[in-house]
Amino acid sequence: MTVLNNRIRFHKRLLRAEPSFRLMAKLWRISWLYVLLICALAGIGYVTLYSAAGGVPYPFAAPQAARFAVGLVLMVTVAMLPPRVLMRASWGMYALSLVLLVAVLHMGHVGKGAERWLMVGGLQIQPSEFAKIALVTVLATWFSRMDHARMGNPLWLVPPAFMVLVPVALVLKEPNLGTAVIIGGIGASLFFTAGMRLWQIILLVLPVPSLVQFAYGHLHDYQKARITTFLHPESDPLGAGYNIIQSKIALGSGGMWGQGYLHGSQGQLNFLPEKQTDFIFTMIAEEWGFIGAAAVIALLVLLIMGGMIMAIRCRNRFGRLIALGISMNFFFYCLVNLSMVMGAIPVGGVPLPLVSYGGSAMLNVMLGFGLLLSTWVHRDTRLDESGGSPA
């Protein structure tokens, strides 16, 4: 026992003495089990993209693997950043995300009706994805300075409310209803867990129905069409309802054990729309059946629960909120994507994180996981979170 104690003490001394050793210790503190789960999900993505291309690594699987490798490096790098650095960076990130959101409104490319992106040096950037991460960090920074007493004062909630509403408004203007709802949801979950009083919550929730009614009046026609065809997909089997019907056919024909890898007829014969991006889950369900699809859902639940547990176990408020926000973001991704392919909500351009083909979403998700792991690495770091002006 003494030997072990001595060794621990020795390591602690090393940590204080030599920054490079501190880095090694930090690396050691990363939850490699969690990283393994991330790699497992990405692996499922690789295998499915391989099938989506008809049994060859190009054009989907191999580039996706390369991006994942870059994402892994990014994730581990971000995980090394201490909370103080993140707090300081959060304002800059948030400002940058707003600039990008404004820029994409004026010079963005539009694809498939809603997704807007910017081309920067050959890389597609979706500012709305980045805005979610930036919002999480900036809200966490704000709330980290708010103790229980301050949370009781509504005035302290006004600035963060604007921090949420500005990107929501910008994304709505893109117009991307789904992402706006997700950003709002993430913001709400942070307000909720940061310790808003119940009466405040009730006051906020009451006007929501009338707001929804007002919002529906301002929806675009294609957005209304999505809602109509979602309610009656058979009314337009080759038009707007096509995606939902073909997706459900793919899911249903998978049965319990699936049609076999590389043998899903819907996916292999291109009946599935967007099979390598938004509808990739249907390929999994078709080829691997309910068993495979349920296993993927279980893996997603494990990743979300893992993130939430990291949040709960974090000893500083900042880290807790970061971890919760990132987990909620990941959860919303999964929820919206799975609901969409099962026909439970209207079709919107939300990918399945790490599995769907696409670089921007992959990097954003890995950046989020980096932040999540950073809170885990620095879970025991004490921060001065006792009032004073935030950041």
Place this chain on the structure above:
Amino acid sequence: MGGAPMWLKRRKRDNRRLMPIRDQKDPARGIFTRRALLCMAVQVGALGELARRLYHIQINDGDHYARMAANNRVSKRLLAPPRGRIVDRYGIALANNKENWRALLMPEETTDVPGTIERFSALIPLDERDRNRIARELRHQRRFVPVMLRDFLSWDEMARIELNAPSLPGVLIDVGTRRVYPEGELLAHIIGYVAPPNESDVAHSTLLALPGMRVGRAGIEQNQDEKLRGTAGSVEMEVNAVGRVISELNREEGVPGEEISLTIDRGLQQRVLNHIGDQTASAVVMDCHNGEVLAMVSTPSFDPSLFDSGVSHAQWIEWTNNQHTPLINKAVAGVYPPGSTFKPAVAMAALESGFVSPTDRVFCPGHLDVGGTRFHCWSRWGHGSVDLHLALKYSCDVYFYEIARRIGMDRIAQTAHRMGLGVPLDIELPHTRTGLIPTPAWRQAHHHHWNGGDTIVSGIGQGFIQVTPLQLATYTARMATGRAVQPHLMRAINGEISPMANAENWPSLNMPEKYLEALRAGMFAVVNEPHGTAPKAQLDLPGITMAGKTGSAQVRHVSRALREGGHFNSANLPWEYRPHALFICFAPYDAPRYAVSVVIEHGNTGADAAAPLARDIMRDTLLRDPANHTTPPPESVATVDDSFE
């Protein structure tokens, strides 16, 4: 040391921290933990609900969706059946299917479509029509649907394409079928031809919508189109969302069209055509016992294979403006006044009426005056006193004027109809004409009065009477056998001989045998007795004689002045004003088997032009004797035949 080891204490402290529901130092942490746990419950609940929904779709409704997936995936297409062959009575192919090698271009398999087409046309020239069609198809078709560059490739052209395959990416050769007529012009009028179906054809039959299907447009091809067409097969293919074929799952071959054997003897047909040469004429050879048409020639003819690939406008104009009407089958669609060949029918009508007996005599002074009009006999000096036998032998016009006048037109028409003249026949050909035996009723229906003179000229087959060469042959065959045979071309379908081939199946004409015998004897005299009108028709075959009747049908009124001027010679007239030359005959005389009718348009006289031709045709028919052979006669028959020339 406090008992517990250090690492265990750490574990304990961690355990305590795992769920910090309450934190005395920081009440917000307790709130956070509780609310985060609530969030986790919501998350698990939401994803659990999705998993339940997934179970419902995949397991409960799995069969329903699997069926929909199969419907998505499988596309059933029809396969064009091969068109039935047409063969002659000995099985020699007259219409056949041949492989049609085509060069196709898969646009998606080449990066440079115009360049590939340019290189292709350097090897195999493409004309302007081809280029326009290719450009049109390239614009409208999807990239995985091949575009036809050129069809009907020769071996030489295929070799050129194969040799240059590396510079022609996306060009492939495939095989379809085309209809070929090995005999070409020889049987064009009987076989007809095929052409791609038009829109109204396709509307009637989905089978015709298949690529490569053809529709008969003339002859047997048109008349027996349904039998020749066959039944479509089907192939089930796995297709993807844009309709591209991925693999073939199941194939059911169609039923090919039925093989039709004609009554035609191809060799005889060829010899008949040789004898006619370049005259504009038609000839029909028929089996008197059962009505089988052994040869049916109409000249000039046309090349039926031109229709499969499309007839050029210039060619079409040339055909339709030609006064020799190559596209018309004169044997069934050409109508001519029968002239003197009609006289046996008039004689039969007279005998059957009971007003005239074979021995009744009529004096012929060279003309007959009725009601102030003088009707001339062809002989200016007359034939003296003639009975039926002599009247047929000399073809005495006055005799037939007189008996026609006695019995009236209605009786003549009735008998002529029974003998096959001026009535529709059951021949399996489209676009046949009925001809006409005029009656007073017919004339009145057209608001004209029927004159006695109309009956008199009808007695010698002139006036309004019109018949086809096929009717003449049928009429001769019915006279020869006394059976009401119908001419037909279909001998067998898929090898099954038609009941029409059996002579027993044909009903009797119900004409007294002694009267028929009188007609035959008269026709024998025409050919074989001294002073008959057709001595040139005598057969030079030992022991076989034939009976016949000449006919010359005027196409222009011969004026009295011209006739009495004494210089009238129809051979000096322009071609289109000369009379048609006709001859009908049957042989052998004592046991009739074959009937022949010959019509030479503007051939001048039946005795000089038509009779020798009919004799040659009959001689070949007797030598080949197709009615009694199941295989084509050896080539030596042809050489024996040639020695007669």
